[in-house]
Amino acid sequence: MICKNGGTKKQxxxxxxxxxxxxxxQVDERCLLVFASPDFDxxxxxRELTAxxxxxxxxxTTSGEISPLGLTQNSISAVSLAGQFxxxxxxxxxxxxxxxxxQCDEVETLTRKHSAYKNAFGILLTDGxxxxxxxxxSFLYEHIVNLPVVGGSAGDNFRYQCTQVLIDGQFxxxxxxxxxxxxxxxISVIKFDHFYPxxxxxxxxxxxxxxxxxxxxxxxxAGREYARCLGIQIEELRSDIWSQSPLVLxxxxxxxxxxxYKVNSDLSLSLFCSIEEGYLLSxxxxxxxxxxxxxxxxxxxxxxxxxxxxxxxxxxxxxxEYLANNELEDMNRILTHYNATGFSSYGEQYNALHVNQTFTxxxxxx
Numbered sequence: 001m002i003c004k005n006g007g008t009k010k011q012x013x014x015x016x017x018x019x020x021x022x023x024x025x026q027v028d029e030r031c032l033l034v035f036a037s038p039d040f041d042x043x044x045x046x047r048e049l050t051a052x053x054x055x056x057x058x059x060x061t062t063s064g065e066i067s068p069l070g071l072t073q074n075s076i077s078a079v080s081l082a083g084q085f086x087x088x089x090x091x092x093x094x095x096x097x098x099x100x101x102x103q104c105d106e107v108e109t110l111t112r113k114h115s116a117y118k119n120a121f122g123i124l125l126t127d128g129x130x131x132x133x134x135x136x137x138s139f140l141y142e143h144i145v146n147l148p149v150v151g152g153s154a155g156d157n158f159r160y161q162c163t164q165v166l167i168d169g170q171f172x173x174x175x176x177x178x179x180x181x182x183x184x185x186x187i188s189v190i191k192f193d194h195f196y197p198x199x200x201x202x203x204x205x206x207x208x209x210x211x212x213x214x215x216x217x218x219x220x221x222a223g224r225e226y227a228r229c230l231g232i233q234i235e236e237l238r239s240d241i242w243s244q245s246p247l248v249l250x251x252x253x254x255x256x257x258x259x260x261y262k263v264n265s266d267l268s269l270s271l272f273c274s275i276e277e278g279y280l281l282s283x284x285x286x287x288x289x290x291x292x293x294x295x296x297x298x299x300x301x302x303x304x305x306x307x308x309x310x311x312x313x314x315x316x317x318x319x320x321e322y323l324a325n326n327e328l329e330d331m332n333r334i335l336t337h338y339n340a341t342g343f344s345s346y347g348e349q350y351n352a353l354h355v356n357q358t359f360t361x362x363x364x365x366x
Contacts, residue, residue, distance in 0.1 A: 007067020063155030064344030152313030152345030304365030
């Protein structure tokens with residue numbers, strides 16, 4: 001499998017598509033992944049991409065793009081896949097779960113058909129505002145055997161109004177797409193963050209998982225108890241504080257970040273991920289961000305050899321951290337070194353779980 005990565009800052013749809021075509025078109029290309037700023041004319045972009053490349057195109061809207069240009073805004077990033085491999089594309093209606101089983105059964109059938117390939121992986125892109133990532137990710141993990149899945153939730157530049165997935169020549173809301181690839185190329189599945197649990201455990205004693213609202217911790221209003229554990233008054237809570245000290249859930253020895261979206265008037269906390277009563281949470285403390293990125297990507301490179309493409313989903317909140325800590329230039333250096341292409345997401349998928357403030361992806365060896 002041969003990957004070609006590209007990115008464009010041209011603001012005209014026709015010029016942007018032509019720029020991408022000049023960078024990533026391959027004679028025997030099979031499919032295309034595209035991650036686009038929501039500020040483009042999306043119907044026009046979908047039409048022109050399909051007409052110009054003449055292969056299946058999947059993708060989504062973003063809150064920032066990752067390409068050979070680095071971490072950018074109001075641009076388009078893309079990767080074309082060519083060569084000897086097999087792939088399948090499935091769409092999922094997030095408001096109708098009745099067809100999910102049939103879709104998974106068909107992927108399972110294809111997995112048996114393509115069993116001669118050494119490796120397989122899935123890329124899952126979802127509407128970032130539908131609040132269905134947990135349900136779909138766990139369903140896929142349960143019903144498709146031995147398929148590592150990573151992905152990201154579509155963004156809309158922090159407006160929180162409309163996020164869309166691209167499939168069948170259209171950008172759609174309330175939709176998810178699963179791209180499954182069977183290949184002999186070496187791959188490495190990546191998932192890491194830069195927080196570790198610290199301090200006392202807090203028990204979730206009141207929550208609405210569907211709406212991702214945390215009402216109580218340790219029997220007290222969640223916002224007040226969270227502030228108390230931080231050693232501050234609830235009036236002092238701000239986005240720059242909770243982004244630096246997210247909630248961390250430990251499952252079977254692995255840590256998963258649950259990021260705070262806002263403090264509500266009833267002192268509950270709205271989160272970017274589902275939370276359930278009985279969970280044990282702690283406050284996350286930061287590890288050195290750049291060191292964590294370099295260490296994990298170097299480990300992936302040691303697994304696959306030279307990385308020809310790192311298809312990545314990096315939380316949009318992490319990008320805000322890079323900017324706040326003057327780390328953007330160093331991050332660009334690291335990401336371009338490893339041929340990263342992807343987007344800044346509203347949440348990340350990793351096998352059965354939906355997580356926050358996390359870097360997930362697939363490293364594909366040469």
